[in-house]
Structure formats: C-alpha cells, structure tokens
Amino acid sequence: MKYAANAIGNSFACEIVGLKLWENVDARTVDELRGLWSEHGVLVFRRQAISEHELADFCALFGPLELTVRRDWASSVRPEVGIISNLKDGTGAPIGGLGDGEVYWHSDQSYMLNPATGAALHAVEIAHEGGGTRWANLAMAYEALPPALKSAVEGKSGIFDYSKRLAGYKEADRMVPADQKNRTPPVTHPLVHAHPRTGRKSLYLDPTTSVGIVGMETKAANALLDELAALATQPRFVYQHQWQVGDTLLWDNGFLLHQRDPFPATEKRLMKRMTMILHKDLHMVPEGRLAEAA
Secondary structure, eight states: OOOEEEEOTTSSOEEEESOOTTSOOOHHHHHHHHHHHHHHSEEEEOSOOOOHHHHHHHHTTSSOBOOOSOGGGBOSSSTTOEEEESOBOTTSOBSSEEOSSOEEEEOTTTTSSSOOOEEEEEEEEOOSSSOOEEEEEHHHHHHTSOHHHHHHHTTOEEEEOHHHHHHTSOHHHHOOOHHHHHTOOOEEEESEEEOTTTOOEEEOOOTTTEEEETTSOHHHHHHHHHHHHHHHTSGGGEEEEOOOTTOEEEEETTSEEEEEOOOOTTSOOEEEEEEEOOOTTTSOOOOOEEGGGO
C-alpha cells in the first residue's frame, strides 16, 4: 500500500500519510508500520473517520487486544475499547474515565506482571483549551544518562504498585472493585531493557506506580527514580501532540512515558482507547516478577 512516513518537526514521532485505517491494511504494510513504530515510538494517523470496530480491528493487526483492568471504562459497543472522557450519560453518570484533570507522567500497565505495551488513542471530540498530550522517549533518555547513572540502574529492578496510581486519581476514578485490585499485586520490572531486534537499550519507568528498587533502601531508591524521571521528561526527549478530531495515535509503552494536561470542565473531550499485547520478540516488553518473589 502507498503511504509516506514523515518526521514531525524535530521530534521522534512520525506521521503516516496516505493510509485509510477503515480499509484493509495488508500484511506487508503492517510489518513496515511495526518497524516504524519500534523506531519512532509514536505513529500519528490524521483525519481517520473510523468506528470502534474499525479502530479495534486495525489495532488487532499488531497484537491481541486486551480488556483493561478498568472494566467500568469499557465501551458497550466493543468491550476492548476504553472510553477516556469527561462526558456523562443521561443519568449524570460518567461514560468513561480520567475526566478533565491532569494525568501525570506514566507508562500504562507498568503495575502488571505481563504488561500489554501497545496502545492507541482516537480523538472523537477534543478540548479547545488544554488537554494536550506529551510522550517522553526513554530510549533517548537512557542514551543521554551520565555513566554514573547508567551504572546505578544497570541490573536493577523497580517495584511497581497500582495502589500508588489510584491514590493520585480523583475520587470517581479511584474506585476499583476488590477483584480487580487482587489482579494487580506489586510487581518488579528491570529498569533497563533492550529491543529484541536492534539491541537498543531503554529505561523502564513509571512515576505513578514506582515505589522502590529491589535491594535498595526506600529513600535512596525513590531519590534515584525521581532523578531518572526528571531527566527522562526534559523537553529534548518529549513530543507534544496537537490534537485534531480524527487523529489516531499508536504508541509503545515499552519505552515511552506519556502525560496529559488538564482542561476546563466546561470543555468536552472524548477519546477511544485501545490496548494491544505486543510480542516480546518484536518489541520492547518488560519481564515481570511478583514483588514478593523478587
């Protein structure tokens, strides 16, 4: 299929021009897109008028779709689709999650033993003020680490706990059924991992769920994690996306953090979210262990 892959400004992100995601995308193009995705981390497809089924079917080309932990945010049309919105239904109940507040720098599913690292977001309605999204490239950040910091993190594993993220949510988003909490006990992941195809190394961080480092005293571990997060989210490692209705973005949580600005409650924002299980032989996928067994 014919398309163009264009760098977006001086950022690491890449815009794919010429593909209509509601049409069948052939296997060769999927493989090419997978390579671009692994290289750039963020792929942008603009002006995509797609249904939930078309969004889900396109994302499934890259890996099995996952039903996220937050089942209360799932679409009633296609359950693999998550609704990220501040809109409410006719009874006044939220139709999705993450409202209008700031969403801090994080990596999705870092708290899972086997995180699904593929993600997509499709813009249906956007806020005219605020609501911008940024991605930070942890591979670029690792390459820029001073030798002393590289030595400090090499071979170390972070401890990730979902309860820390929940504590930072607004009240409605903080509510999770007990069985879902039981599915997300504290886990560990290496703080550095490598791409299976290129060997390129990356940090693996999440300030919203990181609670320590295996084998380190808590205060010292958290100071190191804070230093890494501050370095990794410097502007030189960050892509800021200017949303337009119809935008569809793919990103890789294996080597990216992302963050969202707040927006006024009077603004309306509706995004459709997907999560894909990427294959560890093709993408950077953290290897997890239960924290108790670390």
